[in-house]
Amino acid sequence: MAAYETIAFDAARCTGCGDxxxxxxxxxxxxxxxxxxRIQILPAANDGFELALCRQCGDPGCVxxxxxxxxxxxxxxGVVRWDETKCIDCLLCTVGCVYAGIAYxxxxxxxxKCDLCGGDPACVKACGEGALRHVKSAQIYNRYxxxxxxxxxxxxxxxxxxxxxxxxxxxxxxxPETVVAAPxxxxxxxxxxxxxxxxxxKVPVFHPLLTxxxxxxxxVRRTYKRKGRDVTAxxxxxxxxxxxxxxxxxxxxxxxxxEILYVCVDNEGYMNTGMQRSGCTPYGAxxxxxxxxxxxxxxxxxxxxxxxxxxxHRCAYVATASTAFMEDLYDKLARAIEASKRGFAYLHIYSPxxxxxxxxxxxxxxxxxxxxxxxxxxxxxxTPDAGLRFTRPIDDLRAVDEYLEAVGKYRHLDAAQVxxxxxxxEKDLGLLKELAVRGAQAEARALA
Amino acid sequence: xxxLPQAKTLPGHVVCDGNEAAAWGVVLSRPxxxxxxxxxxxxxxxxxxxxxxxxxxxxxxxxxxxxxxxVLSVLQGACLAGAxxxxxxxxxxxxxxxxxxxxxxxxxxxxxxSLVTRDTLSPQCVWGxxxxxxSVRDVGWIQVYCExxxxxxDTVIMAFRIxxxxxVMLPINVCHDGNYLSFGVCRVDLPDAAGVDAFxxxxxxxxxxxxxxxxPMGVDPLTGGGGPGAALFARYRKxxxxxxxxxxxxxxxTHRDFGDRFGRRHAPLLEEYRLDDAEYxxxxxxxxxxxxxxxxxxxxxxxxxxxxxxxxxxxPFPLQAMVQALARVKAVGVVDRSVSFGWNAGPVFQDxxxxxxxxxxxxxxxxxxxxxxxxxxxxxxxxxxxxTTAQALAGAVPIAPVWLNENDR
Numbered sequence: 001m002a003a004y005e006t007i008a009f010d011a012a013r014c015t016g017c018g019d020x021x022x023x024x025x026x027x028x029x030x031x032x033x034x035x036x037x038r039i040q041i042l043p044a045a046n047d048g049f050e051l052a053l054c055r056q057c058g059d060p061g062c063v064x065x066x067x068x069x070x071x072x073x074x075x076x077x078g079v080v081r082w083d084e085t086k087c088i089d090c091l092l093c094t095v096g097c098v099y100a101g102i103a104y105x106x107x108x109x110x111x112x113k114c115d116l117c118g119g120d121p122a123c124v125k126a127c128g129e130g131a132l133r134h135v136k137s138a139q140i141y142n143r144y145x146x147x148x149x150x151x152x153x154x155x156x157x158x159x160x161x162x163x164x165x166x167x168x169x170x171x172x173x174x175x176p177e178t179v180v181a182a183p184x185x186x187x188x189x190x191x192x193x194x195x196x197x198x199x200x201x202k203v204p205v206f207h208p209l210l211t212x213x214x215x216x217x218x219x220v221r222r223t224y225k226r227k228g229r230d231v232t233a234x235x236x237x238x239x240x241x242x243x244x245x246x247x248x249x250x251x252x253x254x255x256x257x258x259e260i261l262y263v264c265v266d267n268e269g270y271m272n273t274g275m276q277r278s279g280c281t282p283y284g285a286x287x288x289x290x291x292x293x294x295x296x297x298x299x300x301x302x303x304x305x306x307x308x309x310x311x312x313h314r315c316a317y318v319a320t321a322s323t324a325f326m327e328d329l330y331d332k333l334a335r336a337i338e339a340s341k342r343g344f345a346y347l348h349i350y351s352p353x354x355x356x357x358x359x360x361x362x363x364x365x366x367x368x369x370x371x372x373x374x375x376x377x378x379x380x381x382x383t384p385d386a387g388l389r390f391t392r393p394i395d396d397l398r399a400v401d402e403y404l405e406a407v408g409k410y411r412h413l414d415a416a417q418v419x420x421x422x423x424x425x426e427k428d429l430g431l432l433k434e435l436a437v438r439g440a441q442a443e444a445r446a447l448a
Numbered sequence: 449x450x451x452l453p454q455a456k457t458l459p460g461h462v463v464c465d466g467n468e469a470a471a472w473g474v475v476l477s478r479p480x481x482x483x484x485x486x487x488x489x490x491x492x493x494x495x496x497x498x499x500x501x502x503x504x505x506x507x508x509x510x511x512x513x514x515x516x517x518x519v520l521s522v523l524q525g526a527c528l529a530g531a532x533x534x535x536x537x538x539x540x541x542x543x544x545x546x547x548x549x550x551x552x553x554x555x556x557x558x559x560x561x562s563l564v565t566r567d568t569l570s571p572q573c574v575w576g577x578x579x580x581x582x583s584v585r586d587v588g589w590i591q592v593y594c595e596x597x598x599x600x601x602d603t604v605i606m607a608f609r610i611x612x613x614x615x616v617m618l619p620i621n622v623c624h625d626g627n628y629l630s631f632g633v634c635r636v637d638l639p640d641a642a643g644v645d646a647f648x649x650x651x652x653x654x655x656x657x658x659x660x661x662x663x664p665m666g667v668d669p670l671t672g673g674g675g676p677g678a679a680l681f682a683r684y685r686k687x688x689x690x691x692x693x694x695x696x697x698x699x700x701x702t703h704r705d706f707g708d709r710f711g712r713r714h715a716p717l718l719e720e721y722r723l724d725d726a727e728y729x730x731x732x733x734x735x736x737x738x739x740x741x742x743x744x745x746x747x748x749x750x751x752x753x754x755x756x757x758x759x760x761x762x763x764p765f766p767l768q769a770m771v772q773a774l775a776r777v778k779a780v781g782v783v784d785r786s787v788s789f790g791w792n793a794g795p796v797f798q799d800x801x802x803x804x805x806x807x808x809x810x811x812x813x814x815x816x817x818x819x820x821x822x823x824x825x826x827x828x829x830x831x832x833x834x835x836t837t838a839q840a841l842a843g844a845v846p847i848a849p850v851w852l853n854e855n856d857r
Contacts, residue, residue: 197680
């Protein structure tokens with residue numbers, strides 16, 4: 001399968017300094033003539049800047065118009081390669097590309113285009129503003145794509161739900177020496193455990209009670225460990241069974257340091273049974289048990305901060321993650337799997353619910369991204385040694401309105417409620433920052 | 449880990465209470481995992497197990513869980529992974545583990561649990577009574593009730609073989625009375641460890657349903673609803689009932705083999721005491737039976753043709769054995785250590801009433817309730833029960849239960 005890498009451009013961060021073009025020219029020609037750079041930063045029509053650069057497209061227009069087969073997509077690297085020996089200099093490719101990603105170079109009389117510098121682009125390194133980013137997440141998808149998919153095709157999730165993506169990739173990473181606990185909720189509701197004798201999973205899978213996921217897994221893991229077998233005990237649980245009725249068994253297992261990989265897929269309520277409130281439902285949210293009426297307007301209490309509670313259990317690993325930031329998620333998944341071999345690992349993944357949160361089914365990842373970009377969801381991880389650290393920037397968060405407006409369950413909020421949410425987010429972030437500072441200090445001490 | 453050598457040489461006999469006797473039974477049965485949470489009057493049993501594990505006398509995976517709900521849940525996970533498991537609880541602990549408790553028999557998990565019986569709240573009470581055990585008499589666990597401290601030790605061992613028998617595959621409660629048996633001390637003999645190993649064989653708990661990457665399967669998918677589901681569900685339920693009925697013969701066989709190997713014989717289903725020529729009898733269950741037998745002896749000395757039927761196996765109910773026993777007498781009194789609130793009678797009395805329907809002739813029956821909340825049931829109480837039953841034979845049948853300790857001072 002082809003790798004799809006590209007260089008992403010954040011126009012809001014670009015100052016037009018031209019360092020990227022200098023770096024490219026230096027790399028490719030030894031000089032500093034911006035005209036020789038294969039990346040071009042140009043003044044945009046409405047102020048700011050825009051990018052002219054090869055995107056290394058998956059279905060490249062330049063390749064399809066080339067009459068000499070001088071351009072081709074490299075299956076291994078994903079780079080669109082130009083073969084100067086085949087090129088007949090017809091320039092059709094410059095017309096075929098809508099990104100101005102391949103251009104005529106007057107000095108050589110031939111076309112030139114970005115080749116990603118062999119996987120370490122000079123322009124990205126030169127950008128001091130963070131406006132250019134070498135995106136390699138597709139490589140992760142490829143790597144995961146080669147691992148066995150341990151769920152059957154056609155799990156019956158709601159349209160646009162990200163949980164199928166999550167559980168497939170988690171199980172690919174964990175592998176077949178695994179026992180999966182899927183307590184009642186959306187995940188077994190999709191058919192993972194099965195129905196009337198048929199199952200949707202290729203590894204051992206079971207319904208624990210809603211209340212005893214962590215306990216049952218503890219028994220499984222300990223029994224195999226006693227027998228000398230390394231079997232991963234994996235929970236794929238919802239927030240309701242984790243934060244509410246299953247919390248005692250979770251807390252007990254974490255306190256005892258049971259070797260479990262506990263993945264909580266947080267869709268902020270009991271979505272599988274028709275969107276009832278849970279302890280993880282945020283303030284102000286509509287659910288079927290925190291409805292909007294004359295006297296009340298959604299949930300009146302804050303959500304329980306479950307991942308922080310797990311930090312207080314001194315788990316071997318705790319992290320929050322989002323499907324809008326898959327590289328971050330994969331990194332945490334790898335750490336969590338490793339930690340689950342020596343202690344309790346807890347991964348809290350935010351899972352916007354297209355059905356229960358009232359937003360269009362194509363907007364799941366967008367909603368998830370906005371949650372992070374507004375600080376409604378903060379991505380961090382924790383280990384007892386390194387403490388808490390942020391894994392996404394928290395300095396330039398946007399106003400929470402942007403997130404709330406994207407989600408129908410907040411449609412009824414008045415200005416006071418929105419202000420309340422914004423204020424609470426800032427308080428929560430303040431607490432996280434304090435913990436992160438402590439973590440950084442601890443790390444510094446450890447290094448010293 | 450049945451293949452491991454026994455870590456320590458065990459004594460031939462010990463002087464201990466019923467809770468410790470149960471713990472010795474566990475030591476000899478060598479479960480792979482023990483999970484516990486302390487609760488009165490079971491606590492000293494848990495402490496004994498913890499000490500045995502700390503000393504290396506008991507080689508097992510000990511889980512000190514945060515509550516009884518997790519105790520049974522941890523063990524269910526372990527059992528599905530192939531472990532032989534043990535736990536013990538009482539009263540409120542049993543109530544708290546009710547959710548996973550309901551599930552164990554349906555999964556056909558051969559778990560062994562001592563139930564150190566205790567009266568249920570409220571009134572707030574920490575003393576013995578059968579109300580906890582009787583409240584779960586019909587959720588699909590096997591229930592056996594011990595009469596003596598020695599019988600506790602022996603029955604804990606036998607319980608593993610009964611539960612793991614492939615015709616049974618059901619969890620079992622070995623009930624022993626809080627206070628009277630849990631804390632009553634006497635000498636008990638320990639069968640030899642190698643003999644128990646041979647008697648029990650290797651743990652055999654998950655051949656039918658497993659959480660094992662070598663045998664991947666979906667455990668307990670949704671069953672029922674439309675299509676073939678309802679019929680499948682009915683077949684599971686019917687199979688569960690069949691396992692319960694199979695248990696009757698397995699319990700008999702297991703007790704016989706235990707007696708053959710170790711020289712101690714316990715009545716497996718019911719014990720008939722001086723019943724051969726009896727005109728009337730009382731039915732007892734648990735530790736009360738000793739005092740009741742004394743009362744029967746006294747009545748015999750006084751020329752009464754009194755007898756006794758002791759229930760050891762209560763679930764599955766030994767219907768045929770009870771039919772045969774009751775066919776010998778013309779009146780019966782049943783002494784319960786608990787209450788069936790819906791019937792204004794004792795639960796064992798209800799079962800006896802059901803049995804009477806199988807007899808060709810109707811005989812009078814009386815419900816006695818006593819021994820609640822740790823109350824002592826003395827030979828005097830049983831003398832009254834026998835006398836009342838004799839009067840019932842003569843035609844004076846009480847229409848309401850007789851509360852034996854109602855006027856104790």
